Amino acid sequence: MTTTPSTTSLLTLPESHRLATLARRLRLYKPPPPGQTDRQQQHEKPDCSETVVGRRLETTTESLHRRPNRARAAVLVCLLEGSGHGSDLRVLLTKRASTLSAYPGEVSLPGGKREDGDADDVATALREAKEEIGLDPSLVEVVTVLQPFVTKIGMTVVPVVGILSDKNAYRPAPNPAEVEAVFDAPLEMFLQDENRRVEEREWMGDKYLLHHFDYQTADKKYGIFALTAGILIRTASIVYQRPPAFAELCPKFWHS
Missing domain, CATH: 3.90.79.10 (Nucleoside Triphosphate Pyrophosphohydrolase)
Incomplete structure (x- = not known):
């Protein structure tokens, strides 16, 4: 199917537009580590040390590509x-x-x-x-x-x-x-x-x-x-x- 290119995108929408606002917020979303839900992540105090963050990223990557x-x-x-x-x-x-x-x-x-x-x-x-x-x-x-x-x-x-x-x-x-x-x-x-x-x-x-x-x-x-x-x-x-x-x-x- 041939689709006519869209003249509207999130980049052309006003910053106050709901979709543009939603996009900015969702781009900041990071999924929780394996075995943890979003609500658990929200209620736990995050450990932002370089070692722990690196370990979490490594664990997530291993889980995604296992x-x-x-x-x-x-x-x-x-x-x-x-x-x-x-x-x-x-x-x-x-x-x-x-x-x-x-x-x-x-x-x-x-x-x-x-x-x-x-x-x-x-x-x-x-x-x-x-x-x-x-x-x-x-x-x-x-x-x-x-x-x-x-x-x-x-x-x-x-x-x-x-x-x-x-x-x-x-x-x-x-x-x-x-x-x-x-x-x-x-x-x-x-x-x-x-x-x-x-x-x-x-x-x-x-x-x-x-x-x-x-x-x-x-x-x-x-x-x-x-x-x-x-x-x-x-x-x-x-x-x-x-x-x-x-x-x-x-x-x-x-x-x-």
């Missing part, structure tokens, strides 16, 4: 503004094709496995978004990378947060072999208790909760759950700088 590329994936958390003045902040989502062998028909973030030609996780997320939904990388300004999630089978999934400042420049073009639909949902929804269901699970003796969010458009209903919901709860908590209005109780293996 697994081979074939066991590593990245997803794009693409944020944009809704329509109208004072509209909400939204996130791009997809409904996977029903013909796929893995997770058919489920809602997910654009993304997939890292390939040998990908320079890093950002490259993976942007490449996959272009292949799946026709989102040109030039339209997205990546502002941060969040703490990786690890699935039960040992796949490391890295959330890459980007901002689509000119949503009118993007015309969804889903790849029918992979994606049935492209839609956007309000990000703040993932901090609210409305339209949420919860399922209690257990893994290796540890109990945890899987959250299910129901989202209704004019003519369709989508269910957003499991890892995708977990990533969006984490993203919304960071963006809105507050915890969800419910007990989260994430699986421990997500951040092992």
Whole structure:
């Protein structure tokens, strides 16, 4: 798909614009060390000595690159503004094709496995978004990378947060072999208790909760759950700088 270059970017937006302000703040975000959550990081007194900072960076790097590329994936958390003045902040989502062998028909973030030609996780997320939904990388300004999630089978999934400042420049073009639909949902929804269901699970003796969010458009209903919901709860908590209005109780293996 050929996309007309955007004439709007975060650099051309006024400094007071919400997306520009959000971008500046998210660029300063640093994911917590492995085994520590964002809230633990906020409440602990940081040790900023050169030795400790160096050790943390080394530990994080080792954790991020411990697994081979074939066991590593990245997803794009693409944020944009809704329509109208004072509209909400939204996130791009997809409904996977029903013909796929893995997770058919489920809602997910654009993304997939890292390939040998990908320079890093950002490259993976942007490449996959272009292949799946026709989102040109030039339209997205990546502002941060969040703490990786690890699935039960040992796949490391890295959330890459980007901002689509000119949503009118993007015309969804889903790849029918992979994606049935492209839609956007309000990000703040993932901090609210409305339209949420919860399922209690257990893994290796540890109990945890899987959250299910129901989202209704004019003519369709989508269910957003499991890892995708977990990533969006984490993203919304960071963006809105507050915890969800419910007990989260994430699986421990997500951040092992």
